[in-house]
Amino acid sequence: MATAEAENNEVITTADGVPLKESLKKALWQRKKTALLLVAPLFLFVLITFLIPIFDMLIRSVDNSIAGEQFPGxxxxxxxxxxxxxxxxxxxxFQALIQDFKVGAKEKTISRLGRRLNYEKSGMSGLxxxxxxxxxxxxxxxxxxxAMIAIDKKWGNIETWRLIKRESGKYSSSYYLAAFDAKKNSDGSFSMKSEEQQVYLNLxxxxxxxxFTITFLTIILGYPIAYLLSTVKTKTSNMLIILVLLPFWTSLLVRTSSxxxxxxxxxxxxxxxxxxxxxxxxxxxxxxxxEAGxxxxxxxxxxxxxxxxxxxVMKxxxxxxxxxxxxxxxxxxxxFVRIYLPNTVAxxxxxxxxVFILAIGYYIxxxxxxxxxGTLISNFIAYHVSTSLNWGLAAALGTILLLLVLALYILYDKVVGINNMKLG
Amino acid sequence: MALPIHATLGERIWHYCFLTICVLIFAFLIFPILIILPLSFNAQPFFSFTSEMLQLQPEAFTTKWYEEFLTSRNWQGAVKNSFIIAFFSTIISTFLGTLAALGLSRPDFPFKTTIMGLLISPMVVPLIISAAGMFFFYSRIGLQGTHVGVILAHAALATPFVVITVTATLTGFDHSLTRAAASLGSSPTHTFFHVTVPLIIPGVISGGLFAFITSFDEVVVVLFVGSYNQRTIPWQMFSGIREQISPTIMAVATILIMISVTLLVFLELMRRRTERLRGITPH
Incomplete structure (x- = not known):
């Protein structure tokens, strides 16, 4: 017994006298480091070219620094x-207002704040x-x-000042409110826009x-041919699957124009x-x-x-x-209902x-x-980015869509597993 | 799928109904692609068949839309840009993606799921969101409306395809082969180029093809991050459909279909090669 214990306590070393445990740890760390070093370039690349832009968009959807820049006083x-x-x-x-306006008018940047406030209340851009x-x-x-009231009596209207006060913070929830067809009242409470002004909830x-309709139709149309493909001889199914893969590989614009x-x-x-x-x-x-188109x-x-x-799955x-x-x-x-169908649910x-994830974000x-x-939410995001230039609203709509897709994606991971994702 | 000899009449009827339904669905899949070919030879500047075409009169057909594609400055610029952008973004994404796949497939890689999730996120995020985010950020740093900006954006979108394809090839990779090479006195670099690379090259090439097609077929990001000077073939098609519909688009579409058929055949050959090589590696 005693000898066995002594042997257990004795530290096993490698040929050059380093304890085996430490040597192994070092070797494993070395391997981990190599693995990380191999992934690092791509990670940095994706971080800079993709993840930071997405994060930048999230920030933009609540950013309201324009008030502080144009109206510092x-x-x-x-x-x-x-x-x-x-x-x-x-x-x-009012003296600060004149001061800020003089600076802003000279640099020709003040109209941007006007446009920004116009999203909340029409007439502000003109003012x-x-x-x-x-x-x-x-x-x-x-x-x-x-003097200011003489220029425009809206400066004597308390609602104008309440709006400026409300939108003077560094961050603003107003883009998200707009994205949900809600608005802030002058006393700071929220209410929904009137029925005919609602755009985005309907969208x-x-x-x-x-x-959902598209997903349902693809299930109805996809099920029979997937079944056919899985039951015919391999040679025939290899031929028939080309009929599925050819549209899959054909340019999206080609299919749309046809x-x-x-x-x-x-x-x-x-x-x-x-x-x-x-x-x-x-x-x-x-x-x-x-919609039919x-x-x-x-x-x-x-x-x-x-x-x-x-x-x-059917195979x-x-x-x-x-x-x-x-x-x-x-x-x-x-x-079919009791045996086959339950096995294809996955x-x-x-x-x-x-299909649902892809459909919900489709633009072209x-x-x-x-x-x-027949336009979808993504068409409105594009509209606000390139035509109306209300980038904050575009970012807010984009963030909501992104969260929706990520939730669905987590569901997809639970059903299939990300690592099982296959192509072609 | 053949009917058993003892099938009842009802079963027979159902069987043929089912086959008819399948034929109709396949027709739905393939008809819109086939319809493009004759339309691209239409002598009239429409997207539809003329009665002369249906009577197969030779003067109803023309190749002038192909000529227009080959001579117009707009389209020539688009072809050039498409290839430049796809080429460079494929190089970047294939190089970085293969390196990362080699690292990710090592058994002792830490935080694998999280990092994998972040790396393939460009594939998951809807294109319009990526495009909007990149547009905001790239215009801030002066990359909007430049070739570099579009190339970087496309490379980012394409890397997930490379990572997934190469990782899939590496899951069947027998690590005892590299150990065998090492035990026979090969240096790690030598092993990499003479053992690992020949085995994973089909995966790398298919990943590269995926990357190339991603960039070549991509239009949303190009519309936002690029401008007229970065117009690619899909960009030109998109604005063509929006502004004035001309059968040139159908001619371009036919050429693109030919390219995708070629790539499809090539990828299938690659897949068979991988399977054959897998067959001889011991497990």
Missing amino acids: VVVELSDWALDSTELPDEAT FRKTARKIKKLESPESATA FWRTIRLS WIALLQKEGVINDILVGLGLLGDDNRLAMIHN TVIAMTHILLPFMVLPLFS TIPPSWVRAARSMGATPFTA GIGAGGIL TPALVGGTK
């Missing part, structure tokens, strides 16, 4: 003016432009308050509804229907530039993403299971979530075939 003066005050801010605030024009002629007046609802050729009023499908006499020449179907084209484009995961189901059920007296329908889940196809009725 006013923001300070307003800090002791209460939002529920019934009186206009004091003379010092800022008008004031900037007139402020240059204003030479140290006796009463700054009176989110439409995006989700169309994505749907325009097919669906438009003077397009192939309408021509065929008119030619067959099923349709009068003057009441051709409107299948494009509406978006749904048809996107179902076609996303169908391979449904078929491929379904096929890989693993032995045909003997259904045969066993049949031999024990199940009708074909029962055998495939339906994987394909379904994948709805932009080209969706018209005004």
Whole structure:
């Protein structure tokens, strides 16, 4: 016993006398370091070119530094003016206002703040432009308050000041409120916009509804052909799968433009229907530039993403299971519903979530075939980035969409596992 | 799929119904792609068949849209840009992605799931969000509207495909081969180039192809990060469809379909090679 204990306590060393444990630790650390060093370049690359831009967008959706930049004096003066005050801010605030306006008008940057405040209340952009024009002629007046009200009586309106006070912080939730069709009232409480002013809630609802429709259609269309592919001989299925892979590999714009050729009023499908006499020449179907166009084209484009995961699941189901059920007296329908279908649920889940994730963020196809009725949330993000230039709102809408997709992605991970993701 | 001899009448009817349904769905998949070919030879500047075309009159067909594609400055610039951008972003993403896959596939890699998740995030985030984020950030640092900006953006979007493909090749990689090489006196560098590389090269090439196609087919990010001077083929198609529809788009589409068929065949050959090599490695 004693010798065995002594042997246990004795430190095992490598040939050069270093304890084996430490030597192993060092070797393992060395290997870990090499592995990390191999990944580091890509990680840095993705961080700079992709992750930081995304993070930058998240910040932009709450950023309100423009108030502090353009109205440095006013923001300070307003800090002791209460939002529920019934009186206009004091003379010092108006003097700061003149000062800030003079600087801003000279640098021609003040109109940006006007545009920013215009998102909250229309007329502000005009007020800022008008004031900037007139402020240059204003030479140290006796009463700054009176002078400003003389330029535009909106400066004497307490609502204007409440708005400036409310939007004077470094960060603002107003883009998110706008993205949910809500607004801040002058007393700082929230309320929903009136029914006819609501844009984005309907848009989110439409995006989700169309994505569901598209997902459902891909399941309906994908299931039979995935089943066929999994039951025919390998040689035949290798041939048939080309019919699925070819659209998958064809440029998105090619497929979209061919749907325009097919669906438009003077397009192939309408021509065929008119030619067959099923349709009068003057009441051709409107299948494009509406929801139908978006749904048809996107179902076609996303169908391979449904078929491929379904096929890989169905391949693993032995045909003997259904045969066993049949031999024990199940009708074909029962055998399918009780035996086959439950075994393919994983495939339906994987394909379904994948198609849904892709559909919810789709931009190109709805932009080209969706018209005004078939556009999705991403089209509005693009609109705010490049046309209306309301970047804060674009960032807020983008962040909401991103969170939605990430939630779905976590679900996908639970169903399939990220590491099992396969291509082609 | 063949019907058993004892199938009842109902089963027979159902079987043929099912086959018909499948044929219709396959037609739905492939018809929109095939329709492009004849339309690209349409003598009229429309996206639809003329009655002369249906009667197969030779004067109803023309190759002028292909000529326009080959001669127009807009399209020539687009082709050049597409290849320049796809080439450089493929080089960057294949190099960085393969290195990272080699590191990630080591058994003792720490925080694997988190890092893998971050690395493949460009593939998961909807393109419009990536495009908006990159547009904001790249314009801030002066990369918006430059070739470098588009190349970097495309490389970022393409790396997940390289990482996934090469990692998939490496999961079947027999690490005893490198140990065997080492035990026979080969240096790590020599082992890497003479044992590891020949085995993973099909994965690297398919990853590179995926990267190339990602960049070549990408339009959302190019629309935002690029400008007219960075126009690629998809950029030109997008603005072409939006502004004035001309069958040149159909001619370009036909050429793109040919390219994708070629790539599809090539990838299939690559996959077979990998499987064959896998077959001879002992497990």
